[in-house]
Amino acid sequence: xxxxxxxxxxxxxxxxxxxxxxxxxxxxxxxxxxxxxxxxxxxxxxxxxxxxxxxxxxxxxxxxxxxxxxxxxxxxxxxxxxxxxxxxxxxxxxxxxxxxxxxxxxxxxxxxxxxxxxxxxxxxxxxxxxxxxxxxxxxxxxxxxxxxxxxxxxxxxxxxxxxx
Amino acid sequence: xxxxxxxxxxxxxxxxxxxxxxxxxxxxxxxxxxxxxxxxxxxxxxxxxxxxxxxxxxxxxxxxxxxxxxxxxxxxxxxxxxxxxxxxxxxxxxxxxxxxxxxxxxxxxxxxxxxxxxxxxxxxxxxxxxxxxxxxxx
Numbered sequence: 001x002x003x004x005x006x007x008x009x010x011x012x013x014x015x016x017x018x019x020x021x022x023x024x025x026x027x028x029x030x031x032x033x034x035x036x037x038x039x040x041x042x043x044x045x046x047x048x049x050x051x052x053x054x055x056x057x058x059x060x061x062x063x064x065x066x067x068x069x070x071x072x073x074x075x076x077x078x079x080x081x082x083x084x085x086x087x088x089x090x091x092x093x094x095x096x097x098x099x100x101x102x103x104x105x106x107x108x109x110x111x112x113x114x115x116x117x118x119x120x121x122x123x124x125x126x127x128x129x130x131x132x133x134x135x136x137x138x139x140x141x142x143x144x145x146x147x148x149x150x151x152x153x154x155x156x157x158x159x160x161x162x163x164x
Numbered sequence: 165x166x167x168x169x170x171x172x173x174x175x176x177x178x179x180x181x182x183x184x185x186x187x188x189x190x191x192x193x194x195x196x197x198x199x200x201x202x203x204x205x206x207x208x209x210x211x212x213x214x215x216x217x218x219x220x221x222x223x224x225x226x227x228x229x230x231x232x233x234x235x236x237x238x239x240x241x242x243x244x245x246x247x248x249x250x251x252x253x254x255x256x257x258x259x260x261x262x263x264x265x266x267x268x269x270x271x272x273x274x275x276x277x278x279x280x281x282x283x284x285x286x287x288x289x290x291x292x293x294x295x296x297x298x299x300x301x302x
Contacts, residue, residue: 006174010183019171032178039182050182051194052235060198065205065215065233082234085227148170158171 198235
């Protein structure tokens with residue numbers, strides 16, 4: 001899987017740097033797709049998610065209690081922005097301490113399922129973020145990318161291609 | 165590889181469109197909720213309690229505590245006072261010195277000329293005036 005990590009200027013600030021992912025042959029981020037897919041059916045929830053992301057980036061930082069943790073494999077940082085049991089949407093992301101978040105995609109949470117594996121769309125979005133996380137960890141090990149001195153920014157080549 | 169570049173800065177019409185629908189007041193409310201949750205979580209950590217222990221202290225389910233700390237919850241003042249008591253932190257300030265008590269005192273001044281009988285009354289004389297005054301607080 002080839003992809004690029006981009007910094008979302010509208011959300012990044014003193015609290016945290018907010019990133020998202022653009023897949024190969026695509027022009028927009030996973031977050032853009034999430035918004036486009038859901039803003040007609042769940043406009044209030046999409047707006048609420050956007051407000052919370054802006055607050056995380058601009059003020060509070062990505063504190064763990066704003067997220068539903070352990071949505072991936074141990075240690076990969078894959079989580080979801082907190083969603084109430086009665087809410088309709090789930091947004092997956094990768095959290096790096098309180099300083100940085102990579103926003104992925106997500107989708108509606110069907111009320112009838114208990115585990116994400118029961119929903120095809122959520123499963124795909126979740127496993128996509130697991131793969132992104134793994135590629136980033138590999139690039140960190142290879143020292144192709146690293147964290148900036150203040151721990152807020154990813155530094156290095158953030159275009160991930162298959163041959164790397 | 166190891167170049168010094170960071171990620172490419174990205175903006176989109178989709179994100180800008182949603183942000184344009186968020187009023188400053190709405191954004192502020194969300195920020196306040198999240199800052200309040202952060203303050204409560206800092207208080208919990210200062211006590212050395214896990215979220216589960218905090219739930220036990222508050223006689224709540226852990227899922228309720230997760231909701232409190234998510235930054236999405238609308239607290240009642242009773243709940244905030246209970247949290248203040250348990251964590252020993254200040255979340256709502258209602259100290260007496262910060263209250264501004266305003267008294268409204270009404271004065272009636274009747275001005276009458278010798279030609280007009282005093283018993284004409286306020287309405288008949290047409291020259292009654294009411295003054296509202298805020299006395300200085302001690």
